[in-house]
Amino acid sequence: MNEPKVTDLDYINFLLAAPRVVSCTEGARVQPEGPAPAAHDALNRLLYRLEPDTTPLWQEAESLVDRTRGLLIIDDSTLDKPYAHMIALVHRHWSGKHRKVVSGINLVSLVWSDDTHAVPCDYRLFDAPTDGLTKNDHFRAMLQTAKERGFTPRYTCFDSWYSGLANLKYVRSLGWHWQTQLKANRLVNPDGTGNRQLVDCDIRNAGSRVHLKGYGFILVFRIDTPHGGTEYWATSDLLMSMELRVTTARQAWAIETYHRDSKQFCGIERCMARGERAQRNHIGWALRTYLRLIWHELDVGASRFTTKMDIIRPAIRQFLTDPSAVLAGFPQAGMAHKRATA
Numbered sequence: 283m284n285e286p287k288v289t290d291l292d293y294i295n296f297l298l299a300a301p302r303v304v305s306c307t308e309g310a311r312v313q314p315e316g317p318a319p320a321a322h323d324a325l326n327r328l329l330y331r332l333e334p335d336t337t338p339l340w341q342e343a344e345s346l347v348d349r350t351r352g353l354l355i356i357d358d359s360t361l362d363k364p365y366a367h368m369i370a371l372v373h374r375h376w377s378g379k380h381r382k383v384v385s386g387i388n389l390v391s392l393v394w395s396d397d398t399h400a401v402p403c404d405y406r407l408f409d410a411p412t413d414g415l416t417k418n419d420h421f422r423a424m425l426q427t428a429k430e431r432g433f434t435p436r437y438t439c440f441d442s443w444y445s446g447l448a449n450l451k452y453v454r455s456l457g458w459h460w461q462t463q464l465k466a467n468r469l470v471n472p473d474g475t476g477n478r479q480l481v482d483c484d485i486r487n488a489g490s491r492v493h494l495k496g497y498g499f500i501l502v503f504r505i506d507t508p509h510g511g512t513e514y515w516a517t518s519d520l521l522m523s524m525e526l527r528v529t530t531a532r533q534a535w536a537i538e539t540y541h542r543d544s545k546q547f548c549g550i551e552r553c554m555a556r557g558e559r560a561q562r563n564h565i566g567w568a569l570r571t572y573l574r575l576i577w578h579e580l581d582v583g584a585s586r587f588t589t590k591m592d593i594i595r596p597a598i599r600q601f602l603t604d605p606s607a608v609l610a611g612f613p614q615a616g617m618a619h620k621r622a623t624a
Contacts (some may be wrong), residue, residue, distance in 0.1 A: 287320040288328050290338075290567055294518040297549050297571040299593045301403035304549035329555055336404055340431070342573050345520040346401045346580065354428055354435040354458075355393050355400070355534050356421055357442060358408065360386040361551040361565070370558035371409050389550075389565065390417055392424040393537050399576055400536035402544075402569050404428065407562060418444065422452050427457050437461045437519070439534035447496045450518070459519040461530050464502065466514060470493040480514050488524045503527055526577070544572045547590050 296309050306325035313319035351395040360375040363386045377384045388408035393400040396598040404427055406420035421444050426433075438453050442463040453460045477495050484490070485504035494500045494516075501520050506514040515527055522530075544550045550568035554559055575586040584592070601608060 286328065286331070287318070287324040288331060290328070290563075290570075291332065291482055292320075293325065293328060294567050294571050294574070297568055297592075298574060300549060301594050302552075305554050322468075324556070328559075329480070329553075329560035330557060331565050334559060334566060336406075336566065339405070339566060339569055339573070340403055342446055342570055343394075343401050344405050346399075346573070346577060348396070349394075349431065349433045349435075351396075353395045353530065353533055354403075354425070354433060354438045355395055355537045356390065356424065356438070356440045357541070358388055358417060358443075359392040359535045360384060360388055361545070362386050369556050369561065371407055371561050373409070373411065375408075383472060386551075387561065387565070388417075388595075390420045390424070391537065391540070391569075392428060393540055394433075395533050397533060397537040399421065399580070400540040401576060402540065403431075405569060407565065411557075418446065421449055425453065425456060434458070436516070437530055439530065445516075449573055450494075450497055454550045456519060459517065461515065461517040461519075461522075461534070463515045463526070464514045466512065468514075470500075471495070481512070485514065489522065489527070491520060511598070538574070543575070543586050544568060547575060547586050548572045553569075 293309070296312070297304055299578045300308065300312075306329070308324045309325045310320060310322040313537055331584055339614065347386060360379075360542045361371045362377070362379075362384060363369055364384065366372040366385060371387045372385055373388070374383050375386055375388045376382070377386065389401055392404040392406055393402050395401070404424045406415075406424060408415075408420065421440070435458060438458050438460045440449075440460070440462050442465055445462045445464055450460060450462075464480060467479045469477040470480055470483060471477050471492060472483045472485075472492040480502065483492065485492075485502050487504055487506075489501045489503045492502055493500060499520060500516050500518055503515040503524065505515060507513060515531065519525065548568040548571040550565055550572075553564035555561060555564065575589055578584055578589050579586060606612070
């Protein structure tokens with residue numbers, strides 16, 4: 283059997299360098315010159331040949347995290363697929379970016395974060411019509427895996443969508459504290475007189491100890507937003523201060539940066555293959571691409587944007603040095619003269 287012409291690392295490097303288009307056709311067009319460069323079919327076979335696996339992501343992320351501190355954050359993001367009528371894994375999902383339900387692939391991620399960085403450690407793709415698993419099932423499965431890998435985070439953070447009783451109790455069963463937001467209609471008993479909705483309780487900004495129905499005692503903070511709304515932040519840590527709550531919420535926001543950068547710099551949304559295996563492999567390799575950007579930032583201090591531009595700038599510089607190499611026959615000098623005399 284002949285050796286494959288491209289590997290997963292070749293594909294990851296392509297994603298790292300590609301400014302926008304990440305199709306197999308484009309991948310073939312940018313292959314290094316040689317006697318037998320990889321063609322479109324070699325890249326397409328790669329996407330379908332390997333079995334999708336989240337383990338390589340953890341193997342590469344392990345050295346970037348400290349399992350005894352920091353936060354574990356779970357959140358999901360919709361990878362836009364507006365024209366994907368025949369692509370596997372695409373369903374209708376709510377998009378925070380578009381503020382409406384759109385067609386896309388729903389990625390549920392577990393990331394570790396310190397004060398600044400978000401390092402993806404695990405992920406799942408939501409495909410309930412096929413595998414029957416809900417987002418909450420993926421939530422608990424990834425936390426169980428994190429426990430087996432030796433994580434003891436300071437807090438586990440997630441938004442109100444994952445704040446159901448089963449999830450809160452599961453985090454408690456792992457021996458971890460959690461922080462999340464609660465909806466205003468969650469039932470609590472603030473003073474022993476009976477359960478009522480959070481919105482009807484006198485919750486202090488500095489935190490009020492209440493009994494959450496079906497769970498036990500928690501600490502809830504009332505936050506009045508600049509737009510006139512009210513948010514209720516809650517934690518299982520009854521000793522949490524208001525300052526620590528603010529700090530933890532700020533650190534947990536790193537997962538939003540992770541969502542944005544994996545789309546902007548790693549091409550995670552842009553795979554055009556139809557098959558499920560190809561989509562799963564592409565997404566997994568895009569997250570490993572993101573890890574390389576994080577590693578480079580930690581190593582040399584270059585931001586993800588700077589690293590991406592450092593790859594692209596030499597090509598732009600080469601074009602500006604000799605535009606005729608691409609625009610052959612175009613009257614460059616004449617156009618420059620016309621602009622100068624206009």
